[in-house]
Amino acid sequence: MPRWMINCKEHSRLASLGLDQQLSFWDRLNARVHRLICPPCRHLKKQLDSIRNACRGGLAEYDEDRKAGRHTAVTLPEDACQRMKAVLRDHLHKQ
């Protein structure tokens, strides 16, 4: 491996940092070149992306159902709905 190339440990640090801020041009280039020749680090990058999307998703499917007007989705039972509204009302009054 040429001396200027980053290793897997450094790549993993950049892959994580890239999720928190814009990497510099050289860091982005280094990371990309490293992934071209390193399948495990390509897997790592996808794994980190999967974790981010799994954490940040959750409501998209529900929104799509609503937009499409589908009513087959699971909904909060009416009694639970009323109970929660009452609990929130009580809690609001106590504040």
Place this chain on the structure above:
Amino acid sequence: MKSEAHKSGYPAPGPEQWVELYGDAMYRYALARLFDPEMAQDLVQEALVAALDAFKRFEGKSSIKTWLIAILKRKIVDHFRRTQGRQPVDNFDEVVARIDSMFDDTGHWTVKPNEWDVNPVKAYEQQEFVDILHQCIAKMPDRLAEIFMLREFEEISTSQICHQLQITESNCWVMLYRARMQLRKCLETNWLNEGQ
């Protein structure tokens, strides 16, 4: 009152509308993780009450919807912590040692990451994956779990997180790196093995 202007300056649905507007979505999210309707309802209720208590501090940096679901996700992680009988020990050094052992002296993988059978963009749709993700977060040391949940559940920037937790931004990046590396290892061990 349909909505109220919050201190962020944007109108945000008031607490009296939360159950109506987001109750179903929160319930579905919890049910998909817990497979127990009563427990799912309890956690949604707990999350709504917690949100009410924290509403004054809500600064409108994310939408109410994202914020409520973030609180629910925290409740789910807490639930897994309780059911796992997790000891409140901050095994932080152990995490650092575990990440160090992922690489050899030349910075190459000691155990190479595998290819996961999950579409990175649609990872949230794969229920089992998200389920194990919550359990893996529950196993993390408290400090790492806290910072990770602020960043990924509540989608707060690292500069805001370091201001909130009174740490430097580079410290924040290091903590997030450790959290992600530990999570991917935990998922690889638990999710891949379960899928086989």
